[in-house]
Amino acid sequence: MFVLLMLFLWKYIDDLIGKGFEWYVIAELMLYASATNVAMALPLSVLLSSIMTYGSLGENYELVAIKSAGISLTRAVAPMLLVVITLSIAAFFFSDNMLPRAYLKYYSLLYDARQQKSANFLPEGVFSNSFPDYTIRVDKKDKDGQTLHGITLYAKAIANNPSYVMKAKSGRMYRSNDNRYLIIELEDGVRYSETPSTGSNFNPNPRQIFTRFRFKSAQNKLDLKGLAFTRTDEKEFSGAFPMMDRRQLKDYMAHTDKSIDSAGRANLPLVAAYIKYFSLPLKSDNFKTYQKYQLGVMAYGDNVAKSNYITIALGEARSIHDLLKVRGDRMNELVKNFRSAFAQYQVKFTLSVSCIALFLIGAPMGAIIRKGGLGLPVVISVIFFLIFYIVKTIGEKAAHEGSMSGLFGAWISIIVITPVGLFLSYKAATDSALFDMEIYRRFFENIANKFKKSKA
Template sequence: MKKIHLLILRSFIRPFAVTFGIVMFVLLMLFLFKYIDDLIGKGFEWYTILQLMMYASATNVAMALPLSVLLSSIMTYGSLGENYELVAIKAAGISLRRAMYPMIVVVAILSIAAFIFSDNMLPVANRKYYSLLYDVRQQKSASLLPEGVFSNSFPDYSIRVSRKDRDGQTLHGVMIYTKNQADNNLNVLLAKEGLMYRTPDNQFLILKLKDGVRYDETTGDKGLEDRQRFTRFRFKETEQIFDLSFMKLHRTDENLFRQAVQMMDLKQLKYFGDSTKRQADSALSVNYKLISPYIKYCTIPKKSAAGIKYVAFNKKNSLDGLSMNQKLAAISNASNEVRSLQDIIKNRADFYKETFKSLRRFDVEYQKKFTLSAACIALFLIGAPLGAIIRKGGLGMPVVVSVIFFLIYYIISTIGEKSVKDGDISPFVGMWIAILVLTPIGLFLSYKAANDSALFDMEVYKKFFNRLVRRNEQ
């Protein structure tokens, strides 16, 4: 029995590792294609891009792990069925359920590990990933001196290069304006050609210019403010040094991203969710206090003995007995009160809308911590019996079947999550609906596989339809 368990485990571990690596690679390529414009041409160090890819890979585990479990389980039991090893196992008196026992243990361990990862490691990876991605997207381009246009990359200069050689360092037709508001930007340098390179520590950009002239216009000495001085310097060779400190990747404090729900563990989600609920509940007692000063027209004043003449209330005309000016004043006051009430109610409605939207986000992320583990088990219950039924190993039929079922799982879970965020259904139902749909399918397939059902045998369906045709002909 132990040898059979070891055989099944060895048959599972290798395809699981391979499929997990392939899925992670594909998802990483999708990430690179999505953010390629934010990464290229900004002069990042290689380790910065490697860090970003590593954090992005950690965030993709939630999608890669269930798909890998599904695909590798189909491949494992499909390969055993294709090589008639499942037949030998059943001939030895071992049922399919007992043969699945070691795999159930392994998948249960993977599910526990997935829960620990999503609760402890994933929030940290998300915080580092989104903070680094934010800084990367805010980074300026490293293409400092494009051809034919004035570049304002450097704070105090405007530089134009007419043409560059293929090496990207040899420049022709260099023009440098020095930005000085006091001198009305009257300093300009022209050079026929130059060489551009950086210092070894990437702190400065050096332009080594040749055959040029520099023009300076300055105001005169004291007492001669109306006169200006024009100076011209000709040079055979000179150097201009520009500070590149603004090109460094400036990291944002990661603690600024802690309030996002993706960066929280279960305890933090529960704490902030409960505090948001208390905030919403406490706001209910404030509503009446805000509205009550504006409903004084619904109250009846007490009669006084000061000789004031009171008019009986007329239901058909509530303003009966008032002069024209009093009617206009009453209508104006009433319309002002109504507008004020509308503004208050709109503000309170917007407040409650955002508050409950935040509550739903907390609930969605809270349920996600558990659905990843449950998805691994549910998809294994589908993959293992499917492999035993179709009896095909390798990357052919198993890939097609696993992709179909994973798309069903992903589409249902995405629709459920969106419905929860829109407030259409409860968080538990929306986040678990994909598991609730797929688990009965997995149990049904397990039952069929245990009874050697020919569920995917096309010959059985051909015979069935041939019988129907013969009966109709008769």
């Protein structure tokens, strides 16, 4: 979990740093990220811990003592298998109830965090346009980030309020208690403004009045709307399949299935209006077969009429094509959504089953390699988990895209690794030296010797 959490931080560090988030916002985001990482961390931890446990037992010759007491490896593994099954049942309920809520909280908060603009509203030596009605320049900022030096503030004209420029030697900025405004307090400065004079009917273009006054202190309140951290309604994200539990997915699939059926039944009446029907001649008494009948209208009329026939036919063909294209795209979208929902429904079960399948690999692998600790077990567990994760990702993506059935795509990783686990369990139960390189060397030497004898 720690490694996956560090991966999350490195991935989104640029979206979180320098935006003025409170510490509890970062902590909440990391909590939800940890909950979503359970689907990856739990199977890997089961695999690694089982290899380390039984590898340590083999390294300390405790498995030899167990077998010498007449206890088989299968019986020695059975208690831990019961523990893993209990853990898998808990993982199933977590995947169905807690994981969708964690995904909803995580992605909604992460979306708002990534949309948040930088908290560095007033960088040094730059004319900042972060606020719509103001342009502000700060020559220098102290380390606290609030004390300012050499401030120039230009306020644009709004309605009847004229524009003005304020220059101050120093100042301070801070947020209001409700986090809605940025308050800038200026000290020892000058304000410049120009306002139109009260002209007369004889002077339609009066002169501007220039005003300058000095101040010891002044305060400007800048609206942080669009700049302060705001939360989006979580209901906008609830339509994604990872945010649904099994009941919601079943309801969605039932509703989508009805929509597909109703769309299919509505296609024929819409197209039927463009189809022209002709009456076929009745069977003649003088012939044993139907008379040859020409349905085409091209046999009648002059060239102008035939051209009109072709133009009308092409127009109707285009109308049918456009109509069916729109409805076909809608039908494809419904079918794709149904497949994705079905694949996500199957994924609810794969987390718990993958824990059992990876335990069947880890326990016998630890008994075979007879190495504990964080050395070789980590290498082997990472290799097997990478194979499992790559196959799982490819299968689920293919299931969502429709190139593979949802059932097979969701379960293909389990189908691939389960025979490997059963094979390793058989080898461990029969005390097979699976990783003894001397055995493989002798095997290939025997094959080479037989090949040389056959040539001789």
